Amino acid sequence: xxxxxxxxxxxxxHREFAMVSPVVELASVRxxxxxxxxxxxxxxxxxxxxxxxxxxxxxxxxxxxxxGDYLYRAGEPFTxxxxxxxxxxxxxxxxxxxxxxxxxxxxxxxLLGLSAINGNxxxxxxxxxxxxxxxxxxxxxxxxLSRTIPxxxxxxxxxxxxxIQAEHEKVAVCxxxxxxxxxxxxxxxxxxxxxxxGYSAQEFNLSMSRSDIANLLGLAVETVSRLxxxxxxxxxxxxxxxxxxxxxxxxxxxxxxxxx
Amino acid sequence: xxxxxxxxxxxxxHREFAMVSPVVELASVRxxxxxxxxxxxxxxxxxxxxxxxxxxxxxxxxxxxxxGDYLYRAGEPFTxxxxxxxxxxxxxxxxxxxxxxxxxxxxxxxLLGLSAINGNxxxxxxxxxxxxxxxxxxxxxxxxLSRTIPxxxxxxxxxxxxxIQAEHEKVAVCxxxxxxxxxxxxxxxxxxxxxxxGYSAQEFNLSMSRSDIANLLGLAVETVSRLxxxxxxxxxxxxxxxxxxxxxxxxxxxxxxxxx
DNA sequence: CGCCCTCTTGAATTAAGTCAAATAATGTGG
DNA sequence: CCACATTATTTGACTTAATTCAAGAGGGCG
Numbered sequence: 001x002x003x004x005x006x007x008x009x010x011x012x013x014h015r016e017f018a019m020v021s022p023v024v025e026l027a028s029v030r031x032x033x034x035x036x037x038x039x040x041x042x043x044x045x046x047x048x049x050x051x052x053x054x055x056x057x058x059x060x061x062x063x064x065x066x067x068g069d070y071l072y073r074a075g076e077p078f079t080x081x082x083x084x085x086x087x088x089x090x091x092x093x094x095x096x097x098x099x100x101x102x103x104x105x106x107x108x109x110x111l112l113g114l115s116a117i118n119g120n121x122x123x124x125x126x127x128x129x130x131x132x133x134x135x136x137x138x139x140x141x142x143x144x145l146s147r148t149i150p151x152x153x154x155x156x157x158x159x160x161x162x163x164i165q166a167e168h169e170k171v172a173v174c175x176x177x178x179x180x181x182x183x184x185x186x187x188x189x190x191x192x193x194x195x196x197x198g199y200s201a202q203e204f205n206l207s208m209s210r211s212d213i214a215n216l217l218g219l220a221v222e223t224v225s226r227l228x229x230x231x232x233x234x235x236x237x238x239x240x241x242x243x244x245x246x247x248x249x250x251x252x253x254x255x256x257x258x259x260x
Numbered sequence: 261x262x263x264x265x266x267x268x269x270x271x272x273x274h275r276e277f278a279m280v281s282p283v284v285e286l287a288s289v290r291x292x293x294x295x296x297x298x299x300x301x302x303x304x305x306x307x308x309x310x311x312x313x314x315x316x317x318x319x320x321x322x323x324x325x326x327x328g329d330y331l332y333r334a335g336e337p338f339t340x341x342x343x344x345x346x347x348x349x350x351x352x353x354x355x356x357x358x359x360x361x362x363x364x365x366x367x368x369x370x371l372l373g374l375s376a377i378n379g380n381x382x383x384x385x386x387x388x389x390x391x392x393x394x395x396x397x398x399x400x401x402x403x404x405l406s407r408t409i410p411x412x413x414x415x416x417x418x419x420x421x422x423x424i425q426a427e428h429e430k431v432a433v434c435x436x437x438x439x440x441x442x443x444x445x446x447x448x449x450x451x452x453x454x455x456x457x458g459y460s461a462q463e464f465n466l467s468m469s470r471s472d473i474a475n476l477l478g479l480a481v482e483t484v485s486r487l488x489x490x491x492x493x494x495x496x497x498x499x500x501x502x503x504x505x506x507x508x509x510x511x512x513x514x515x516x517x518x519x520x
Numbered sequence: 521c522g523c524c525c526t527c528t529t530g531a532a533t534t535a536a537g538t539c540a541a542a543t544a545a546t547g548t549g550g
Numbered sequence: 551c552c553a554c555a556t557t558a559t560t561t562g563a564c565t566t567a568a569t570t571c572a573a574g575a576g577g578g579c580g
Contacts, residue, residue, distance in 0.1 A: 091428075093428060093429070093432050095517075096517075097517065101432040101435075101436055103428045103431050103432060104428075114420075114421055114424055115421055115424040115425040115428060116421065117417050117418055117420075117421035118417075118418040118419075118421035118422040118425065119421075119425075123425050123428070124428060143410075143413065143414065143417070146413075147407050147410065147413060150403075150407065153403065153406075153407060153413075154403065156417075157377050157378075157403070157416075157417075157420070158377055158378040159378070160374075160377075160417070160420040160421070160424065161374055161375055161376065161377035161378035161379075161420070162378040163424050164374055164375040164420065164423050164424055164427060165375040165378065165379075165383050167424060167427030167428065167430075167431060168351075168353060168363045168364075168375060168383070168384060168427065169353070170427070170431045171363050171427060171430045171431055171434055172353050172361040172363060174431055174434040174435040174478065175361075175434040175435075175476070175477060175478025176361055176478055178535075178536090179535075179536065209558070209559090210558075210559065210560095211558075211559090216435070217435060218434065218435025218436055219536075219537090220536070220537050220538075221558090221559080221560095222536090222537075222538085222539095222559090222560080222561085223535095223536060223537075224559095225558095225559060225560050225561080226536095226560080226561080228559095228560090229560075229561085241544090241545080241558095241559085257355075257356075257357070438567075438568095439567075439568065469526070469527090470526075470527060470528095471526075471527090479568075479569090480568070480569055480570075481526090481527075481528095482527090482528080482529085482568090482569075482570085483567095483568060483569075484527095485526095485527060485528050485529080486528080486529080486568095488527095488528090489528075489529085501526095501527085501576095501577080
């Protein structure tokens with residue numbers, strides 16, 4: 001396991017409590033996959049030194065994206081996959097009427113743009129939720145390289161498979177669960193993903209607005225706001241604006257149970 | 261374009277109006293991808309004769325699945341992808357409580373099991389909605405073969421990419437649209453998929469029950485039933501049990517517009 | 521032919537949405 | 551650094567779309 005440090009529990013200001021841990025920040029100063037704190041999550045998983053060198057050679061590194069800027073837009077020609085290095089992003093489908101449909105939140109180590117392989121154009125857009133940095137991966141070259149590195153080939157397939165699986169669960173959540181269960185589900189999923197990345201599963205900062213959450217879950221902002229209040233009253237969590245501290249993970253899980 | 265024949269419009273009984281066209285039935289008598297009527301949709305897309313031979317060699321063909329039987333179950337060890345050859349299937353997540361969450365309907369040419377690549381176990385179950393036949397594709401061998409056939413490698417990635425894209429749209433549909441728009445969206449999507457397979461876009465048979473539809477869309481069966489009645493009253497379609505004839509595709513499309 | 525299961529329809533209920541308004545954060549220019 | 555403007559979030563009151571409950575009709579299968 002890599003030496004991630006979880007945020008300690010001392011009181012801290014909102015500013016200080018960024019989604020990006022000091023460790024990841026440090027890692028992003030360097031240039032190589034091998035030295036990136038995310039190598040256990042991202043593309044390089046399971047590769048040996050020689051293969052990593054080849055992958056490193058492939059990747060354009062460290063484009064920085066300010067908060068609110070697009071990583072890519074739906075309809076643009078697809079050449080690059082994006083590996084989120086630090087920060088976070090939302091992906092969204094944009095409707096002709098200008099309406100935005102948030103379809104996911106991306107965290108460091110996530111790969112963006114996979115749905116564009118078919119059709120050669122991005123099918124969704126991605127917007128940075130905070131200052132973020134990405135690795136740009138020319139897809140065609142990745143495809144070639146993965147023919148010579150079976151481990152890489154398999155890992156790309158695994159990442160795509162995982163995304164399909166995650167989307168299946170989202171469909172089930174959005175179509176079957178109550179508002180309460182949807183929000184509980186999102187919080188637990190985020191908690192788990194933070195944990196996988198070496199952060200605390202109990203305490204984290206949401207980089208997305210209430211309105212982004214509502215949009216993703218198919219609820220009204222007011223409903224999301226009321227649910228946070230309700231969860232606080234039920235002692236399930238503390239929500240100080242974007243900062244969340246989960247107090248009762250178990251009860252939160254039982255809310256998700258689809259017994260209805 | 262392959263010589264598909266659309267169902268003619270003369271009156272016919274429900275039995276006669278199976279989802280499986282005579283052409284596909286005929287094709288499935290033979291054994292090779294090259295002679296399968298679905299080769300433009302399924303795995304062999306874009307492959308030359310030599311490559312097709314290799315793919316053919318790989319594929320175990322024609323397991324027949326009676327209506328209601330599982331193609332595979334969530335949790336079972338994953339070794340095979342399934343290409344649906346004829347018939348149709350529903351995929352579902354099963355909850356500990358025994359509750360089933362339908363997450364998709366599969367038609368001939370569709371590939372099933374892609375979400376199992378990560379984790380080596382099927383993550384969902386698939387049940388035949390009518391008597392169906394499948395090609396069993398050993399995944400590891402497909403993976404090896406695709407290292408030597410770039411076109412095959414790319415096509416597998418495309419198929420997975422397309423599935424991710426389709427799931428994104430499902431998330432948007434299920435989380436943002438009214439009941440009316442959700443059903444309209446499903447009908448249009450099915451219509452389109454039938455059309456891609458050489459059937460009529462206007463007239464087709466649904467192999468799934470109202471309850472499966474309701475489950476997928478996150479609605480109550482009663483709501484789905486009422487919506488079919490409403491659509492008939494609005495002259496948007498004729499629905500005689502499972503047999504659907506779309507009368508006004510355009511208005512149906514406008515219902516899906518997410519203006520709300 | 522008759523039972524069972526699916527589907528349809530009606531009436532009552534409710535979860536979540538909309539509208540409205542207050543409050544809290546954030547940003548901007550002087 | 552402060553005053554003001556803007557935007558995000560919360561809370562309350564009311565409305566509504568869709569659910570649930572209940573009951574009846576229609577097909578399909580043994």
